[in-house]
Structures are given as C-alpha cells and as structure tokens.
Amino acid sequence: xxxxxxxxxxxxxxxxxxxxxxxxxxxxxxxxxxxxxxxxxxxxxxxxxxxxxxxxxxxxxxxxxxxxxxxxxxxxxxxxxxxxxxxxxxxxxxxxxxxxxxxxxxxxxxxxxxxxxxxxxxxxx
Amino acid sequence: xxxxxxxxxxxxxxxxxxxxxxxxxxxxxxxxxxxxxxxxxxxxxxxxxxxxxxxxxxxxxxxxxxxxxxxxxxxxxxxxxxxxxxxxxxxxxxxxxxxxxxxxxxxxxxxxxxxxxxxxxxxxxxxxxxxxxxxxxxxxxxxxxxxxxxxxxxxxxxxxx
Numbered sequence: 001x002x003x004x005x006x007x008x009x010x011x012x013x014x015x016x017x018x019x020x021x022x023x024x025x026x027x028x029x030x031x032x033x034x035x036x037x038x039x040x041x042x043x044x045x046x047x048x049x050x051x052x053x054x055x056x057x058x059x060x061x062x063x064x065x066x067x068x069x070x071x072x073x074x075x076x077x078x079x080x081x082x083x084x085x086x087x088x089x090x091x092x093x094x095x096x097x098x099x100x101x102x103x104x105x106x107x108x109x110x111x112x113x114x115x116x117x118x119x120x121x122x123x124x125x
Numbered sequence: 126x127x128x129x130x131x132x133x134x135x136x137x138x139x140x141x142x143x144x145x146x147x148x149x150x151x152x153x154x155x156x157x158x159x160x161x162x163x164x165x166x167x168x169x170x171x172x173x174x175x176x177x178x179x180x181x182x183x184x185x186x187x188x189x190x191x192x193x194x195x196x197x198x199x200x201x202x203x204x205x206x207x208x209x210x211x212x213x214x215x216x217x218x219x220x221x222x223x224x225x226x227x228x229x230x231x232x233x234x235x236x237x238x239x240x241x242x243x244x245x246x247x248x249x250x251x252x253x254x255x256x257x258x259x260x261x262x263x264x265x266x267x268x269x270x271x272x273x274x275x276x277x278x279x280x281x282x283x284x285x286x
Contacts, residue, residue, distance in 0.1 A: 026236035026237045026238075027234055027236055027237070028224075028232075028234055028235050028236060028237050029232070029233035029234040030224070030230065030231070030232050030233065031230030031231045031232075031233065032230055033230065036233070039200075039224075039237065041199045041200060041237050041264075042199065042264070043197035043198065043199035043263065043264035043265050044197065044263055044264065044265045045263060045264075046262075046263045069186070071186040071187075071188065071193075072186055072187055072188075073184065073185070073186045074185040074186060074187060074192075074249060075183055075184055075185040075246070076184050076185075076186075077182040077183055077184060078182045078183075078184050078195070078197055079182070103200075104198075104199060104200055104201065104202075104261070104262075104263065104264040105197075105198075105199030105200060105263050105264015105265065106199050106200035106264065
C-alpha cells in the first residue's frame with residue numbers, strides 16, 4: 001500500500017532547525033478491515049516535536065528530540081539525530097481522515113481506507 | 126510479510142571500540158542476546174530465533190552529585206520495566222508487548238523489536254541506593270542515581286604551618 005520514497009525533499013530539509021541529521025524511525029505497518037495502522041518508534045519525541053505533513057499523497061513524518069545536554073558522557077549510544085521518514089500513500093487511503101496519536105515515544109497513525117475499497121457484502125434481492 | 130529483525134548496526138559496530146573499559150558489559154549484553162533464548166522454539170514463525178531479545182540504546186552521564194542513565198524504551202508500559210541495583214550494577218529489564226495478532230489483514234512492515242530486553246550497566250562509583258529516582262517520559266527511561274557521599278569529589282584544604 002505504501003511505497004517508501006527515498007528521495008530527499010528540499011522543503012523537508014529546510015524544516016530542520018537544529019544542526020543534526022535525520023535517521024529513519026523503525027515502523028510497523030498493519031492492515032485492518034477499516035484502515036492501515038502505522039506505528040513509528042521515536043523515543044524522546046514529545047507531542048510538540050512531531051511534524052506530520054501530507055502533501056498530495058506523500059506523507060512525511062518528522063520527530064524532533066529535545067536538544068542533547070552538553071555533559072560528560074560515560075556511554076552514549078542513542079542517535080544524535082531527529083527522526084524523519086517519507087511514505088507514499090496508496091490512492092485507496094482516505095487521506096482526509098488521517099489521525100495520529102503519540103504515547104511513550106510511539107507515533108500511531110491511522111490511515112482509513114476509502115469507502116469504495118472497503119469490503120462490502122452485496123445482498124441479492 | 127514479516128521482515129526479519131535487525132539490530133541497530135552502529136551499536137554493535139562501534140560501541141565496543143568506543144569504550145573498551147566496559148568490555149564486561151558488552152560481553153554480558155552480547156551473551157544475553159545471543160544465548161538467552163537459544164533453541165527456544167518460536168511456534169508462530171515456525172522456526173527458532175537465535176536473536177530473540179533486543180538491546181535498548183543507553184546513555185550514561187554524570188555530574189557532580191549524580192549519575193544519570195537514559196534508556197530508549199519506546200512503547201512500553203511503566204509496569205513492564207524493572208530496575209534493580211546490585212553489586213555496583215544497574216540492571217534494566219522488561220518486556221515490550223506487541224499488538225494483538227492482527228486477524229483482519231496483512232502485515233506490511235515489522236521493523237520494531239518486541240519481547241524481553243535486559244541490560245546491565247556497571248556504575249563507575251558508589252551510589253546512594255535509597256535515593257535513586259526513575260521517570261519514564263516520551264519513551265525514554267531516566268534513572269537518576271545520587272552518588273554516595275564518599276564518591277563525591279572533595280576539596281581537601283591544605284594548611285600551611
């Protein structure tokens with residue numbers, strides 16, 4: 001349903017306010033009867049740091065993390081980066097009805113299917 | 126379609142070289158990961174998974190009074206995270222529960238890790254176990270461990286006779 005669009009979009013790059021790169025968040029995508037559900041893993045991203053953009057049928061997810069404190073690190077394994085990933089939505093998705101919520105670093109996007117592609121039972125009269 | 130799980134490459138690739146001093150941690154984590162579930166039969170996928178379990182990224186920094194440990198644990202429930210302190214090792218463990226099996230349709234991508242994790246971190250100094258605090262916000266667990274009095278830096282005045 002969704003093809004990933006690897007090409008960088010200049011307008012998205014402009015949104016980057018801090019001097020750090022983007023990494024791709026890990027996602028799970030499943031399909032239910034009513035919708036596609038996308039879960040993106042973005043630890044450290046609060047609701048305010050999210051930027052979800054739909055343009056034509058291109059969905060861009062950006063998650064910004066709080067700036068790193070400048071401290072004496074003993075270990076430092078987390079990415080010095082913000083999250084960004086771009087998806088191309090299938091025309092069967094009703095892009096007017098996207099909904100998003102974020103909980104403990106997981107962004108859940110619900111992409112409802114358009115009425116015309118939902119399975120229907122046709123009564124024989 | 127189910128994609129096979131993969132581990133963040135920069136962690137395994139670089140971490141051991143970055144911090145040789147904590148080789149034991151790396152070995153512990155490696156063994157836990159590679160051997161922890163060896164031979165466990167995974168009925169759902171119909172095969173054994175050698176690499177079950179996952180390793181969250183951990184940051185540790187210190188200031189004058191405390192050690193601070195941050196672990197990237199997105200999507201867990203507070204109740205599913207355990208923190209313990211023993212013999213100078215802080216151990217974080219827990220389980221990420223996946224969504225219920227999807228009966229209605231397909232799975233397009235499965236990149237996120239599920240299941241148990243276990244991480245032990247050797248603390249560089251003694252801490253006051255009674256005053257450890259932990260918070261879990263935006264998928265990041267932060268543990269603050271105040272240093273024990275004897276571990277804090279002290280100025281020793283020199284008296285001149």
